[in-house]
Amino acid sequence: MGDLPLAIEGEGRQRILAAAEKLFSDKAFDAVSMNAIALQAGISKANIYHYFPNKDALYLAVLRAASHNLRTLLNDVVNAHGAVVEVLRHFARCHLQALLDRPELVRLVWREILEKGAPRAQEFAEQGFADVFSALVAVLEAGQSRGELRVDFDPALVATLLLGANVFFFQSRDILRHYPPITFADDPAGYDAGIVEILLRGLIPESSIDTAST
């Protein structure tokens, strides 16, 4: 058995995974045939079954790898320090940039989440979500305890709002580009800058107004 040939042995696997990832990110599970994957990978269909027992296992492996990559990719975003306000700005910008840098991974994982009929690995696909979410909540809570942010709002709600804004931007970018009044479709940094600015004006304690609540 090889001690380090693992790196070379995995070359065939990796090629298949890459091809499958590309195809699965564009089209749904049933819309991607094993033949198409083999063709994309430049190998024979039967060869795929040497590395993976069946289509589901291959899809799961692709999803696992994508989720892992996306997870580490997003985890790097969280590493920031300084004033909470600056951390938020950095977080929003890097998070959206991470999504835009690896659109295949995001689409892959997100499609799995949206699929209601066949929950192949939903709880698995949710992992990447959990990390970045809890990290963002932690940042907000730290800001609250430090007095840099108001305390009368739900951190989880704001985290959802910010993450949702980025995910929504990522998803509907092509649509947004068609609308005349939208100028930020191709300026993700500007988009996030504007969004964070709007959020902060409502989150910073100095702005103590007494608007009627619900």
Added chain:
Amino acid sequence: MGDLPLAIEGEGRQRILAAAEKLFSDKAFDAVSMNAIALQAGISKANIYHYFPNKDALYLAVLRAASHNLRTLLNDVVNAHGAVVEVLRHFARCHLQALLDRPELVRLVWREILEKGAPRAQEFAEQGFADVFSALVAVLEAGQSRGELRVDFDPALVATLLLGANVFFFQSRDILRHYPPITFADDPAGYDAGIVEILLRGLIPESSIDTAST
């Protein structure tokens, strides 16, 4: 030819469309077989081809109907008057409620938007988006010109933020429910109330602070 049998004539069509809508909203295009649609509709597969020339045409018809229904459903939301702040609150709440009331339609249209590989009717699916978006932008602009809202923000950006928050909530509701810190997963009204509140505190001109910008 029938003069009013049109209502009865469409019964077969309608049954097929309903069955197809249900299945297409849960699973992707290729994951839904004509046989399954026929089974769901309680008719024979061959009968479908009496009403629709092929699967694509049926899918297109389903998408057309869904988009139309969703469009009118969302258009009712816009009809509000009074202070811009109140209109926004009402808009957010009703918009999210509309999404949650007809999850099949939303999932159907949104899946078509996300599909990159086979743009069957993307520009068609975008229609429902255009209306509600421009309506929301109009509301915000009106608020700006009336002096009820700040003028130093992009209405289109805020509209994207608000719509994105609702769509994101709709999409990832099941995920959000799994996280302990989240208490609003089953309280869409509370969610929107909180979000609008956060947004308003930053949009209302009275809160004129001078935070350093980008």
Added chain:
DNA sequence: TCAGATATTGACCGATTGGTCGAGCGCTGT
């Protein structure tokens, strides 16, 4: 050099796919 894994392949399998066809069904006007 040669045995034994490991990779890789084309040919093949049963099942299912989207789609067709012709024969009946039931209704309506005459």
Added chain:
DNA sequence: ACAGCGCTCGACCAATCGGTCAATATCTGA
């Protein structure tokens, strides 16, 4: 009663699906 017509169906088609298998090519260690 009968002709016509919209409607419905089972049977069938070629193509493709996921998956198997035996044969071969390639590589490795001794």
